[in-house]
Amino acid sequence: MNAPAALPADAFFLGHGGARRFCLYHPPAGSCRGAVLYVHPFAEEMNRSRRMAALQARALAAAGFGVLQIDLLGCGDSAGDFGDARWELWQQDLAAGADWLRRRHDGPFVLWGLRLGALLALDYARQARHPVDAVLLWQPVLKGAQHLTQFLRLRLAGALLAEGDNSVHGGTQGLRAALEAGQALEIAGYELAPQLAAALETLALETLAPACPVDWLETVSSPGQDAAPGAARAAAAWQAAGIDVRLHTVQCAPFWATSEITENPAWLAASSAALQERLHEH
Amino acid sequence: MYLDETKTILIDVLSLGENGRHLDADSPLLGALPELDSMAVIGLIAALEEHFDIAIDDDDISASTFASLGSLADFVAAKRAA
Numbered sequence: 001m002n003a004p005a006a007l008p009a010d011a012f013f014l015g016h017g018g019a020r021r022f023c024l025y026h027p028p029a030g031s032c033r034g035a036v037l038y039v040h041p042f043a044e045e046m047n048r049s050r051r052m053a054a055l056q057a058r059a060l061a062a063a064g065f066g067v068l069q070i071d072l073l074g075c076g077d078s079a080g081d082f083g084d085a086r087w088e089l090w091q092q093d094l095a096a097g098a099d100w101l102r103r104r105h106d107g108p109f110v111l112w113g114l115r116l117g118a119l120l121a122l123d124y125a126r127q128a129r130h131p132v133d134a135v136l137l138w139q140p141v142l143k144g145a146q147h148l149t150q151f152l153r154l155r156l157a158g159a160l161l162a163e164g165d166n167s168v169h170g171g172t173q174g175l176r177a178a179l180e181a182g183q184a185l186e187i188a189g190y191e192l193a194p195q196l197a198a199a200l201e202t203l204a205l206e207t208l209a210p211a212c213p214v215d216w217l218e219t220v221s222s223p224g225q226d227a228a229p230g231a232a233r234a235a236a237a238w239q240a241a242g243i244d245v246r247l248h249t250v251q252c253a254p255f256w257a258t259s260e261i262t263e264n265p266a267w268l269a270a271s272s273a274a275l276q277e278r279l280h281e282h
Numbered sequence: 283m284y285l286d287e288t289k290t291i292l293i294d295v296l297s298l299g300e301n302g303r304h305l306d307a308d309s310p311l312l313g314a315l316p317e318l319d320s321m322a323v324i325g326l327i328a329a330l331e332e333h334f335d336i337a338i339d340d341d342d343i344s345a346s347t348f349a350s351l352g353s354l355a356d357f358v359a360a361k362r363a364a
Contacts, residue, residue, distance in 0.1 A: 142332075146331065146337070150324070150327070150328040150331070153324045153327070153328075153340075153343075154321065154324050156340070157320035157321050157323065157324045160320075160323075160324075160340060160343040160344075161312070161320055161323060161343070161344070161345050161348070162345070171340035171341075172340055173340070188321075221287055221290040221291060221294070221333070222286075222287075222290065228332060228333050228334070228335055229334075229335040230332065230335040253294035253295070253297075254291075254294060254329055257295055257325050257328065257329055258294060258295055258296075258297050259295070259296050259297040259317060259322060259325075260297035262297070
């Protein structure tokens with residue numbers, strides 16, 4: 001791959017007032033090969049992965065894709081509070097972003113999602129107005145309930161480590177009970193609405209198989225290692241169901257979770273190559 | 283057998299870099315690694331759950347699990363066997 005050309009990204013707000021969504025558009029270098037809509041991950045994972053998402057958007061733009069990064073309702077620089085976020089409203093944001101891209105590009109349309117963003121992209125693809133030609137998944141969350149548990153634990157961080165103190169707050173089960181009773185929770189600076197938690201609770205990647213081809217990137221901790229068992233099983237289940245899914249593994253730190261900003265050129269190159277190859281066949 | 287993979291995940295998640303390479307089974311973690319605060323522990327648990335395809339309950343999470351790299355790897359091994 002050639003070094004990405006330094007193309008300036010356009011920052012703008014899509015929509016008005018409470019519907020204002022912050023967007024970064026990376027115009028394609030040369031003739032356009034397709035449009036890509038990026039779907040960011042949940043809460044703190046969005047901040048930690050910002051650098052890798054920006055680098056990938058630039059690399060894809062240099063390879064001839066028009067890439068739109070949209071901050072969902074209550075996230076990043078968009079309007080609204082995180083506590084107002086709902087799964088359905090985030091899907092509407094994706095629809096608005098997709099419409100914007102489709103007005104500019106009539107080539108192949110690709111959804112690219114990281115972690116929970118991958119599940120949001122897959123769920124959106126099932127009822128998208130515009131056909132989705134390919135999906136790029138970055139380390140997708142497999143089960144929304146497990147992702148929710150991991151998020152809820154942030155509120156219990158101190159208590160869980162204090163020996164014998166695990167029942168003080170009723171643990172993650174106690175927090176779930178509060179959500180089910182309709183209470184919003186403040187977790188690591190994010191207000192989590194019970195409606196959003198309920199939506200996460202039922203999400204499962206296996207039930208969200210798209211009609212289009214899938215390129216799926218998973219991190220491994222040493223070269224040549226197999227993907228984590230859960231991901232490998234889910235991808236195999238899709239393959240058995242006739243979905244054209246390619247699982248790519250790259251030695252890479254989990255950049256959406258690392259304490260310091262992580263950059264991994266091999267991961268970026270693998271993503272660009274997978275997408276280019278996929279659309280070349282298209 | 284889970285020691286090396288657990289060590290790699292610990293180094294990656296806490297961004298320990300070169301300093302992490304010297305860790306062995308006896309290396310103390312909680313209270314010894316400044317990077318491993320309570321929030322980092324939660325992030326590490328999530329990474330271990332996903333990498334090893336294990337489910338960790340609230341009751342499993344205690345300071346003794348994170349006492350040393352060896353105790354953490356043993357915990358992963360026990361969860362994998364469960």
